[in-house]
Amino acid sequence: MGMKGKTARVSEKFPGVEWVEGTGSFITVDTQRCTGCGNCMKVCLADCYEVAGGKARIKGLDLCMECGSCWYVCAEEAIAFTWPKGGTGFRTRWG
């Protein structure tokens, strides 16, 4: 997209958006608290979650758009949500 700065990944699934590497694990699931309800999986448009063995698991944050929906819907407060490292994560010029 010709934006200045670090190189970034793109995805055919979501055009017009780039993801800069090096985010760190900015969203984590506390498996002790997780009840496996799957709400996080249902609201994540980037399909970052799966539920396996009765627990939610982050498959990968590659396409995460940092909306926080998974964190909002987690009634057990099992999901910790922070921001990716400064200057990393998603970016777009079409917002």
Added chain:
Amino acid sequence: MGEYDVIIIGAGFAGPVAAKKCADAGLRTLMTERSENVGEKVISGLTIPIYGFLFGPSFIRDGNPPIERPVDGIINYIIKDIEQGDMEIDDSLKIPKPFSPVYAFGYNAYCKPFCEWEARKAIEAGAELRTSTVVTDVIMEAGCVQGVITETGEKIRSRIVIDAEGSQGLVALKAGVRKRYPPETISLADVYDYEMPKDRLDEIFGFSLRFCWGWDEQRCAPPLGHGNGLMVWPYRESIHYMHDQCLRMDSANVPNLRKLLSEYHGNITSKLPWWKEDVAPHARLRAHMWEGFEIFVGLNQELRSMPNHTDGMILVGDAAGLESTELCDGVPQAWISADMAADVAIEALKANNTSRSFLSRYDKRIKAHPILQWSMSGTNRFNLRYAQQEHDLAKLRRYVHDGWGLGALAHLSTPLVKTACRHVMANPLILMKWRKMFHRYYFNWHHGRFDYSGAPAGSREGARGRKEDARFRASFRTKQILLAALTPLLWVLAMLSYPLAGTLNPAMKVLLPAIEPVYAAILRITARLAGWLSRRKVSLVVNSDPSLFEV
């Protein structure tokens, strides 16, 4: 003493407004931003309503920000049967010609160039900007915020902090000032951006937004009252498409948004008649993104009473939960609150008192602002769910008309007139600035003339073959002088109108049913003449020398 007088967390729509004002006042100001380039993480479908420009920061009103298209009306489609293309239209909310399109009720914009433009103004005023900087906490000493802590553990000290972090508000949570919002108050906005040739957009959309409201079983828009239907915004050479849905329903269910939102998008783009015929052949998908926002926080008394300030810190914009429940827009509230927060920060530092009790004047000003309070309390969008539950078409028509049709005047009139009166009472010459703003913004839009090099259209100033009309120049100036001469009278008028403004909403409620048919008839009868006058006005404005509209 801190390294800085003020630190502002976040350079979205609100942050730079506060930063510019603080820097203009001579304060040592730092603005932090977590992204590498300002605005690249800001997502919205964006019409910024006109009250943001009229009553917001003066540098935006008097400047040349990058806008994508003026907006003069909303066409609401109530979809009764998408398979049959059966729908009703309510397009009653429209600025009438010949005032439109030069006089607009809002301006569409891309977030990134607009935020960058704002940030550049703040930097020019002397504020520092640190990008790629995530603030994770505040420095709390002696019960007072004394600066911020970044993700690397770096401590940056300041005498006061303005938190403009956005709707998730992680810093305010960490500092224990606010709580996480419940999911039924949060909506996930799914946004698509399509490229489209300008001449097709001019012809198909003109300056109107298109909103669609549909019954749940139509599977073409999110359930009524749980977010929005479908909204389409025409930009300069593109359209923004957005539907959004709350993260939790009345039934307490969390919907499968990934499945539903993609189903709605598929149905709309393949079945909605005007999308299939007018848009699809000319549109090319350019981007797909999403963002959560606090759509119904204002309607929940408990959430609404969460603190917007603490010792040493003030919260603004989305971080203070100031999203409009009705128009689904946070930018005017972000601008107005950031402007107020900067005023209070300047006063606090001058008095050398950043205590919670001193800063409470910020909360008082927020609560006393007619537009901020109105925008937090509109219930039409929420109430759509009752029309949905009862499948009551008459109810649906009424809510749509009262929210995004002419019926909105029964809610909007009092806050708009009250706020306008306040501004005129403070400085009646503002009327001349408002008039110039509408003309300048239209001229800028037409010619792609913005004082921002990164705007998508680029600068095309000095459009070829412009031939200024000397009579228009003379008449524009004469009217400005006339406005100035009438200043004392307008001031008196505002003073007299202000106490009466409270009666406007109830009066509109009673009178609108009688006025609307008459108004519609007048518009019909005068349509040809008004259309001609509007075209003539546009031609005169776009051919003028832009210095005529500068403040």
